Structure formats: structure tokens, C-alpha cells
């Protein structure tokens with residue numbers, strides 16, 4: 091059974107991040123910790139009682155394709171209807187379109203509950219959110235009025251339609267054609283891998299599609315963003331004719347079986363009617379708005395599955411009898427959780443999940459400060475920090491969650507490898523998170539190219555000095571030993587020296603920087619997680635919040651475990667960043 095980690099979520103929101111303080115900004119004037127706690131309580135109920143029971147049956151049954159459309163596994167359609175009628179889709183969207191604005195960190199917490207209980211289900215609301223956000227920021231007034239209220243409520247869902255067979259990571263290769271026709275365009279082309287591109291939930295789907303207007307420049311500078319409704323919408327909001335967009339098949343894949351991954355054909359005859367969003371040729375820039383929200387969302391959903399895998403593994407480890415205590419041959423057999431190595435595995439899962447959660451919520455909070463802080467300089471600094479952190483959340487969290495889910499199988503022994511126990515589903519489901527919304531390699535390119543290269547490491551240096559300053563100020567107290575803080579400080583120092591070496595290379599020898607960009611990104615995630623866990627331990631040692639004593643003690647111990655058993659990886663990663671590039675570059679492509 092999945093249990094929403096409410097005490098932990100509240101700790102991170104209320105005590106680590108002080109989310110309640112956002113009430114000082116007009117946008118969050120009605121927000122309090124109590125409001126956040128009651129939203130979480132209700133979301134937990136929905137996740138535990140509606141979404142979780144559908145997770146394994148949905149994996150077994152999968153989505154079905156027919157020439158008339160796609161049907162979702164039994165129970166999904168009803169769950170979605172309840173999700174919408176309970177108002178969950180509206181959480182986090184602009185009140186102008188019927189939404190309820192809440193702090194991003196709380197949004198992350200709620201998304202975690204959906205992702206942990208049923209990743210396939212969560213993808214549809216997540217992508218709708220991204221589409222809503224892009225239209226809120228870039229759509230015309232008329233487009234907003236026509237589409238947003240029904241997308242924000244969940245009455246219609248949204249998609250993100252970028253990928254083509256020859257254009258995956260390299261979106262400059264997008265070939266879908268847009269031909270102008272009066273006040274709209276006609277689209278022709280095939281898109282692949284479109285998540286929830288077709289389904290039986292709603293009577294309309296609003297596709298946000300990248301295409302190239304005839305005569306546009308080649309490459310990324312010639313891509314525009316279009317709205318393509320599955321069913322055309324009349325000016326009065328009523329539904330009109332079916333548009334020329336068809337799902338011609340769905341993929342058979344490793345995981346997330348209940349989430350249809352669609353091949354969409356636009357324009358078999360006259361072309362799919364499409365409406366340009368914003369200016370021509372600025373589509374990729376607009377799509378990035380959507381991708382940033384989605385990348386944070388993927389970082390959240392990955393550790394959410396990791397947490398589910400942890401809970402599952404811990405439950406198994408408490409009941410599976412195997413072996414006896416070391417040196418006591420006559421003793422009774424013990425649940426495997428008594429073996430130190432099993433506890434090590436479980437603590438690795440737990441501590442990495444807690445670190446990933448803290449990093450994701452922290453990044454979410456930076457987005458709120460960037461949008462709502464009254465001081466322009468503070469807004470700019472928060473935006474720079476959010477921009478820096480988003481590829482880290484996307485890539486480090488997802489890579490880590492893959493390891494966490496795999497350890498979950500290991501805790502189960504052979505029973506983890508058979509489908510019956512359910513541990514394997516988490517490994518299969520979470521596997522996609524390092525791939526979609528930009529692979530780990532692409533996130534690392536973004537981190538070192540756009541986020542560090544452009545400001546010559548200024549945003550990263552600011553983060554490093556904040557981490558150091560805060561860690562130096564932490565007083566060892568009670569059960570929070572100085573060694574947790576010291577380990578975090580040492581890791582910050584390693585990150586600082588690795589950054590110096592990397593920043594030097596970005597301009598002078600970009601290939602060298604690219605050869606170690608993923609290890610560098612992992613180092614950033616690992617160290618940021620170490621900082622936030624050490625801070626958490628110090629807060630827990632003071633024990634002033636609403637959580638119970640056991641929770642605080644566990645928090646302190648988990649942080650210590652991370653400092654002692656996980657954070658030392660920083661030594662190896664820093665060495666790779668400083669010395670490892672040549673070993674990649676000397677391997678010629680044809681000789682690897």
C-alpha cells in the first residue's frame with residue numbers, strides 16, 4: 091500500500107523552505123501552511139484510494155489502440171473524471187482562467203503524490219499544465235479565452251508535440267509543414283512518441299505542435315508553435331468538426347503502459363487546421379516555457395516513483411525471513427531488514443529520495459520568487475537560480491531515481507525480478523524519466539552551455555557561496571553531529587574546484603567540458619542535495635515544527651547516512667570532471 095509521506099512533505103514545505111512566508115506576496119496572500127496541509131491531506135486521499143489501486147492493473151492492461159481512437163485501462167476514465175470534478179487540474183493555474191494559484195513547491199508536492207501512486211495517470215495532467223502555462227504566457231487574448239478555461243479545468247487535455255522520427259534531441263530538424271490559409275494554417279506531417287496524444291477521457295484534446303512555416307529559415311530559428319485542436323472549436327466555444335489529426339498507432343514499450351504514447355498524423359488530405367501562437371519562428375522559445383515546467387515535473391515524478399519503490403521494498407524487508415543475526419547460529423530467522431546491508435540499501439533509497447525531493451521543491455520555490463518577489467534584483471537572481479537548477483532536477487533526480495528503483499528490486503532478491511511483487515514495475519516505469527523532456531545528455535549540455543557558459547558561472551558561484559555560508563552557520567546540536575555539516579561543506583568545496591576547472595574549459599575547449607558534463611551535473615545534484623539534507627538535519631535537531639520526535643530523529647539519521655555513504659561520491663565525480671575528459675576524447679567515434 092502506498093502511503094503519502096505527509097509528515098515529510100510538510101517538513102520540507104514548512105520548515106525547510108518556509109513556504110508560508112510567500113503569503114507576504116499578493117499572489118499568495120491567501121496561502122498559509124494550514125491551507126497547504128489541507129490540500130496535501132486531500133490529495134493524499136485521492137492518490138491512495140483512487141490512483142494507487144489502478145497502478146498495477148493499468149500496467150498489466152495497458153492502453154488500447156483502435157482505428158477509432160485509444161481507450162485507457164479499466165477505471166482510468168472514471169478516475170480522471172473524478173480528478174477533474176474534485177478540481178485537481180486547476181491547482182497551480184492562473185485564477186483568471188478558473189485556476190487556484192499555489193506555491194510551486196506545494197504543486198511539486200501534490201504532483202509527487204500523483205506520480206508515486208500512478209505515473210501513467212499523472213502524465214496527462216502534467217502535460218495539460220504545461221500547455222496551459224505556455225498559452226497563459228504566449229497565447230493571444232482570443233486564444234486564451236477560447237481554450238484556457240476548459241484546459242485549466244481539465245475538461246480538455248493538452249499535449250506537447252515536438253518529436254518526429256528525424257527530430258528527437260535535435261529539434262532543428264522538425265519538418266512538419268505549416269501552410270498559411272486566411273487567419274489560420276494547415277499542418278502536414280507526422281509526429282511520434284506523443285504522450286496522451288489520443289485517449290477516451292475527454293471530447294477534445296488541444297495539441298501544442300512545433301512546425302515550420304513554408305519558407306521559414308532552416309534549423310531552430312524557423313520553428314513556430316501552433317495550437318491544433320483534435321476537434322475544432324467554434325467562436326462561441328461549441329465543438330465543431332473533427333480536425334485532420336489522427337492517432338495512427340501507439341507504442342509497445344518498457345513501462346508506463348497505461349499512458350498512450352502516440353504516433354499522430356497531421357493532415358492526411360487538406361491539412362490540420364492550426365493557429366499560430368505568438369510570433370512566427372519563435373516556437374522553440376515558447377515551447378521552452380512549457381518544457382521548463384515539464385522538466386521540473388519529470389524531476390518530481392522520478393523521485394516519486396523512487397519513494398514508492400522504497401516504501402514497497404521496506405515493507406518487504408520487514409516481512410521476508412532470511413538468515414540469522416551474525417554469530418548467533420541458534421537464533422530464530424530474522425526479517426531481512428535486520429541485515430546491515432539491507433538497511434544500507436533501504437537508507438540509500440530513502441536518503442536519495444529525500445535529497446531529490448528537497449532539491450526539486452527548492453527549485454520550484456525559486457520560480458515563485460522569480461515571478462513574485464517585489465525586488466527586481468531578487469527576482470532576477472531567483473530566475474537565474476531556477477534556470478540553473480532545472481536541468482539538475484530533471485537529470486540528477488531521474489538518474490538517481492533509476493538507481494533507487496533498481497535497488498528496490500535488489501532488496502526483494504529474486505522476487506524483485508518477477509512481476510508478481512510489483513517492484514519491477516517501478517524500474518520499468520521510471521526508466522523513461524531520464525529520456526523524455528530531454529535526455530540526461532541534453533540537460534547536461536543545457537547546464538554547461540546555457541546556464542553556466544553564458545554567465546561564466548556566476549549563478550553557480552552564487553549558489554555555492556550560499557550553500558557554504560548556510561552550512562558554516564549550522565550549529566551541531568543534539569543528535570545532529572557536526573560531521574553531517576562538515577561532509578556537506580567538503581562536498582561544496584569539491585564542487586567549487588570542479589566548477590572552476592569546467593568553467594575554464596567551456597569557452598576554451600568546449601569538447602573537454604562536454605566530455606564530463608554529465609558527471610558535473612551529477613556532482614551539482616549530489617552536493618545540492620547534501621546541503622539541503624544537512625540543513626534539514628539541523629532544523630530537525632531543533633525540533634520546533636509540527637512533526638513528531640520519531641520523524642525528526644529519522645530525518646537526522648537519514649541526513650547522516652547520506653553524508654557518510656552517498657556524498658563521498660562527490661570525490662570521484664570531481665576527479666572525473668577535473669581529469670576525465672581526455673579519456674573520452676582520445677576514443678575516436680569509430681573505435682569506441
Ligand SMILES: Cc1cc2nc3c(=O)[nH]c(=O)nc-3n(C[C@H](O)[C@H](O)[C@H](O)COP(=O)(O)OP(=O)(O)OC[C@H]3O[C@@H](n4cnc5c(N)ncnc54)[C@H](O)[C@@H]3O)c2cc1C
Nearest residue numbers: 250251252253258259283284285351525526527528529531
Ligand atoms: C514514452 C515516451 C514518451 C514521450 N513523450 C513525448 C511527448 O509527449 N512529446 C514529444 O514531443 N516527445 C515525446 N517523447 C520523445 C522524447 O522526448 C525523445 O525520445 C527524446 O527527446 C530523445 O530523442 P530521441 O528518442 O530521438 O533520441 P536521440 O535524440 O536520438 O538521442 C539518442 C542518444 O543520443 C544522445 N544525444 C543526442 N544528441 C545529443 C547531443 N547533442 N549531445 C549529447 N548527447 C546527445 C542522447 O542523450 C541519447 O542518449 C517521448 C518519448 C517516449 C519514449
